[in-house]
Amino acid sequence: xxxxxxxxxxxxxxxxxxxxxxxxxxxxxxxxxxxxxxxxxxxxxxxxxxxxxxxxxxxxxxxxxxxxxxxxxxxxxxxxxxxxxxxxxxxxxxxxxxxxxxxxxxxxxxxxxxxxxxxxxxxxxxxxxxxxxxxxxxxxxxxxxxxxxxxxxxxxxxxxxxxxxxxxxxxxxxxxxxxxxxxxxxxxxxxxxxxxxxxxxxxxxxxxxxxxxxxxxxxxxxxxxxxxxxxxxxxxxxxxxxxxxxxxxxxxxxxxxxxxxxxx
Numbered sequence: 517x518x519x520x521x522x523x524x525x526x527x528x529x530x531x532x533x534x535x536x537x538x539x540x541x542x543x544x545x546x547x548x549x550x551x552x553x554x555x556x557x558x559x560x561x562x563x564x565x566x567x568x569x570x571x572x573x574x575x576x577x578x579x580x581x582x583x584x585x586x587x588x589x590x591x592x593x594x595x596x597x598x599x600x601x602x603x604x605x606x607x608x609x610x611x612x613x614x615x616x617x618x619x620x621x622x623x624x625x626x627x628x629x630x631x632x633x634x635x636x637x638x639x640x641x642x643x644x645x646x647x648x649x650x651x652x653x654x655x656x657x658x659x660x661x662x663x664x665x666x667x668x669x670x671x672x673x674x675x676x677x678x679x680x681x682x683x684x685x686x687x688x689x690x691x692x693x694x695x696x697x698x699x700x701x702x703x704x705x706x707x708x709x710x711x712x713x714x715x716x717x718x719x720x721x722x723x724x725x726x727x728x729x730x731x732x733x734x735x736x737x738x739x740x741x742x743x744x745x746x747x748x749x750x751x752x753x754x755x756x757x758x759x760x761x762x763x764x765x766x767x768x769x770x771x772x773x774x775x776x777x778x779x780x
């Protein structure tokens with residue numbers, strides 16, 4: 517049965533979408549073979565239809581892997597941000613309360629810990645390098661303790677004394693361990709520098725001893741252990757006090773309760 521053009525054109529959408537019966541399909545195809553007008557119309561519609569693109573398995577795997585990589589990178593970035601926010605929040609809290617680790621005392625904490633590590637390792641030259649020798653000299657000159665010519669070789673004199681005090685500590689077995697326990701206080705030196713008391717727990721002569729290091733941005737100034745100034749550990753950690761006695765030429769003898777000439 518031959519179909520007129522107007523009926524075929526009405527049936528073309530059903531034919532193209534494969535929604536017609538087999539008999540209708542055969543009748544439309546027969547008409548398209550014989551009618552050039554309807555055939556051209558059908559061909560034009562077919563050209564407008566986008567062909568289905570088959571994704572090759574390898575490309576599909578690469579696309580999937582790329583998607584998972586993006587997700588993984590986002591997760592990693594989120595974790596890094598969280599890990600950064602934790603210490604920043606902790607330091608910010610310390611800064612706000614003016615206690616504990618904060619943004620303004622991180623360098624002093626680093627100096628104190630490096631100084632302690634050198635002492636435990638028996639590296640007294642390294643420990644002396646973390647002492648605020650220049651700062652002590654500047655403050656003594658500013659306060660008029662000694663004339664400038666007397667302190668001309670202050671660094672060399674201080675290192676010479678420090679080595680002797682270190683030998684006395686080593687003769688007692690050295691410092692076995694030393695760990696930071698917190699920040700005890702904050703102050704300002706006469707030269708306007710911030711100074712922090714950083715607390716440690718150390719082991720010396722098989723005893724656990726609490727010590728507070730006074731630290732500036734320039735290094736360790738002094739320390740306090742609770743021992744008297746004649747104790748080898750106290751002398752080493754508070755070396756500036758024996759240095760002061762050496763420069764003035766006498767010291768206070770605890771047993772005699774009086775000033776006596778200073779002797780190396």
